[in-house]
Amino acid sequence: MEQVKKSIMVTWDYSAVSYSALKHAIRMSHIVKYNIVLFHIVDDPAETEAAKEKLGKVLEEIKEEFGTEVSFFVNHGKIFKEIAEYASKEENRVDFVVMGTHGMKGSQKLFGSWALKVIAGSTVPFIVVQSDPPEKDRYSDIVFPIDFKSENKEKLQWAIFLGKYLNSKIHLYKTPIGDKDLQKKVNVNLNFAIRFLIQNNIDYEIHSAPKSAHFHKDLLAFSKKIKADLILITTTKHITKADFIFGAKEQYLISNAEKIPVMCVNPKSNFATVGQFMYG
Numbered sequence: 001m002e003q004v005k006k007s008i009m010v011t012w013d014y015s016a017v018s019y020s021a022l023k024h025a026i027r028m029s030h031i032v033k034y035n036i037v038l039f040h041i042v043d044d045p046a047e048t049e050a051a052k053e054k055l056g057k058v059l060e061e062i063k064e065e066f067g068t069e070v071s072f073f074v075n076h077g078k079i080f081k082e083i084a085e086y087a088s089k090e091e092n093r094v095d096f097v098v099m100g101t102h103g104m105k106g107s108q109k110l111f112g113s114w115a116l117k118v119i120a121g122s123t124v125p126f127i128v129v130q131s132d133p134p135e136k137d138r139y140s141d142i143v144f145p146i147d148f149k150s151e152n153k154e155k156l157q158w159a160i161f162l163g164k165y166l167n168s169k170i171h172l173y174k175t176p177i178g179d180k181d182l183q184k185k186v187n188v189n190l191n192f193a194i195r196f197l198i199q200n201n202i203d204y205e206i207h208s209a210p211k212s213a214h215f216h217k218d219l220l221a222f223s224k225k226i227k228a229d230l231i232l233i234t235t236t237k238h239i240t241k242a243d244f245i246f247g248a249k250e251q252y253l254i255s256n257a258e259k260i261p262v263m264c265v266n267p268k269s270n271f272a273t274v275g276q277f278m279y280g
Helices: 016-032 045-066 079-088 114-120 152-166 180-199 215-225 241-247 249-254 275-279
Strands: 007-011 035-042 071-076 094-100 126-129 141-146 169-174 204-208 230-234 262-265
Touching: 007 016, 007 079, 016 035, 016 094, 016 126, 016 152, 035 045, 035 079, 045 071, 071 079, 079 094, 079 114, 094 114, 114 126, 114 249, 141 152, 141 180, 141 215, 152 169, 152 180, 152 230, 152 262, 169 180, 169 215, 180 204, 215 230, 215 249, 230 249, 249 262
Parallel strands: 007 035, 007 094, 035 071, 094 126, 141 169, 141 230, 169 204, 230 262
Antiparallel strands: 126 262
16 A cells, blocks of 8 residues: 655645745655645635635646646634644654744734744744745755753654755854753763764864853844845643743744744654754
């Protein structure tokens, strides 16, 4: 029996950023050989059939413009629940989601990024984009911040997955910490990452962040300097209402002013799909 292909899910609302997300997904699908499914939400169930008819025409346009076969799924409900729920169901075979966002603008600065609310409920990673992919055909430089948290290991599996498929260089960006015990944990995570990157023949470089109180700003400045194609992060382990209102640290990155795509991996996510890559 032929194995069912995995999918890249694209959140779809006909906006310019959803078209950008589609372009990123198409580029990735050509490399990893995954299907693409557009996920569209309507407010009223009565709108479902009209939405399907409209999306059918969009699929024809995509095939004509990009030469890529794409499918779609229409559902009704709240985006914060339905997107994550569909992506997380094992039978849907979604490996990761590509989502467009307009960044932190206007009222989002007060109430938090809706993108983070969607991401926090999912067991699969999200690649958040704000613009079209660059001219090059893949993410060749990926920034991987290293800190003292154990969740680095979950993120590492995706670095290996991307490194293997995309032939990317992984830039390990080390957090500066004064506390000696925490610094030991940073070094343990760094050495762990290096070991598995070497075992999987993935190119890497090590960089140390300057000693400052603004690690995320320094991380973004570094990413801009090396013209990074992707920043790979884990989300806050226990997202609270306060994080949505006042902003978890990753909101600064996923809505970054440089418009660098960010891959967000939720702690305790389902990474069995890439576990095979850990040992070469």
